[in-house]
Amino acid sequence: MVCIAGAALLLYNARINGRPGAPATEAILIEHGTIAAIGGNAELYERANGAAPRVDVAGRRIVPGLIDGHAHVLRAELTWGREVRWDDAASLTEALELVRRRAADAPPGAWAHVIGGWHPARFREARLPSLEELDQVAPDNPCYVQFLYETAVLNSAGMAACGFSGAVGDPPDGELERDQHGELTGVVRGLGAFQHCLAKIRQQTFPEQVDSIRTLSRDLAKYGLTGAVDTGGIGIGPGVYEPLYEVWRQGNLSTRIRLYLGAGSRGDEREQLKDWMKYLPRGFGDDYLRITGLGEIVQLACWDAEGLEPLEVDADSIHEFTEISRSAVAGGWQMHVHAVTDEAIGMVLDAWETAAQGQSLKASRFMIAHADGASSQNLVRAKALGVGFALQDRLVLRSAATAEKWGKAAAAGAPPLRDMVELGLPLSGGTDATVVSSINPWRSLWWFTTGQNLDGGPRREEAHRLSRAHALDLYTRGSAWSTFDEHRQGQLASGFAADLAVLSDDYYAVPDDEIPDIRSELTLLGGEVVSAAEPFEGLEDDS
Structure with a gap:
C-alpha cells in the first residue's frame, strides 16, 4: 500500500451529502486512518489548522469504500495475474485480439485464458469463439475460454495440455463435445470438465500466486472496492489460502477480505467443516483479513448450483446439513449459504429453524446468498428467524436462461427486492464474481437500479428496482453489517475507518447507462492510498 506522508489528510471541495449540481463545499478530515470529521470547507480548514495536507478533489463525489458482499x-x-478479461469487449473480434495480445506477451506454452464475467450476447457476432479461431490468435499457447458454468472452448494446444484426444472418454461430471464424425470440437461442458482444465491452468509457483493476489487486490481498488466477502467454493481447500496469508503478512492487501470456510470437495463435508472449526479460531485475523464464518457450500448435495435444474437431495444429506448448522450455532459461527431457488431456500430455513431451537439468528448474521427465486412465504420465515440475504447481479448475465427455465414473469420478478425491503430484511450487495459476473461493482449497481441485463432476457419489474441511494447502501452498510463490521466500515462518518472512493463521475447524476463506467480516481483504505488515477498521482509516497 502507498502511504500519504503524515498521519492526517484533508479532502475538500467535495460532494459527500450534497445533491448533484449543488456547490461542492464539503470536506473530510482524516486522522490516523480514521475519519475525524465531515463538514464544510471553512470549518475543517480551521480545525485542521494547517497540520493536514489539503487535497482539492475539484467537485468530485466521495462515497464510502464499496464492499462486495x-x-x-x-x-x-x-x-x-495472467487472465484475459472480456468483461467490456463489444465484439468477438475485439475479444480475440485481447487473447492474441496475451499470447504474444507470454512464453510458448503459457496459458491464455478467459474465466467468466462476459456473455456472447454482448458481442456483435452473438456467439462463442471456435477452436479454429483460438488457434489463429494463439497458435503456440494453450487457450481456454469459459462462459459462465455452461460451456468452455479450448484451442488445439489447450486440448493437448488437458490430455483431451479422440481416444479419451468424458471426464467425470463433464462432457467433451464431438462433431458428426466423432471428432472433438474443442467445446467442453460440465463442472468436472471445467475443474480438470482449471487445475492445469492454476499450476503456478508460489511467488506467481502471491503476485496474482496483489494484482487482483489493486484492480479491485481501482473500482473503489475497499472490501470483499470471499465465500470459498468448490476446490477451495486449506492449501489455497497460503498465498493470501503471505500477502497479508507482508502488509500488501489493498482490500479488506472476509473469509468463509466451506467444503471444497464432496463426500466428507461434515468432517471438513469440523476441522475448520476445530483448528481455526472464529474471528481469526485483523481488520484487513479475517475469518468470518462457514459457507457458501457446506454440503454439496444441498447445493442448487445455478438454480436451473430441479433440486434432488437425499435425507442423509439434509440431515448432515442440519447437523453442521447445529454445530455452527453452538460454536457461535456465522453461516452464509448458497440457495438460488425457493425450494433450496426452504431447505436451508428448515435446517436453521431446527438448529436455532426457537431462538433468533439475527445476532449471528446468518445469510442466504442469491435467493433469486425466494417466495413471500420463505421471506416471512427468514424475517422471523433473523436471517439476511446476500444479493448479487448474477442475473445480469443469466436473465435469459432463467426466463427459459422459470418463465418470463418469474425471471422479471427475481430477486423480489421490493418484498425484501418492505419486510426490513438485512441485505448486502455484491457480484458473485468472477465466473458468474464481472468484478465491476458499478455494473452491479446499474443492475440493482435499472433492472436491465446484458443477455437479452426480460428486464426486472420496476417494483423490484432500487433507488441509487438504496443500492449503494447495500454495497456499503449492508455488506459491512453482514460481517460484523458495521461500526467501523460502510459509512462516511466520524470514527469510521477512512475507507473511501473519490469517483470519476457523480453516481447520483450520470445517466443510467453510464453507471457501469464509473471508476475511483482515488481510493483510500484506512487513510492510505491504495489506488490513484492521474488527477491524484502526486499523492503517492512510496516512503
Missing part, C-alpha cells in the same frame, strides 16, 4: 476473490486470485 459475495464474491470469489480467492478463486480468482489463483489465476488473475
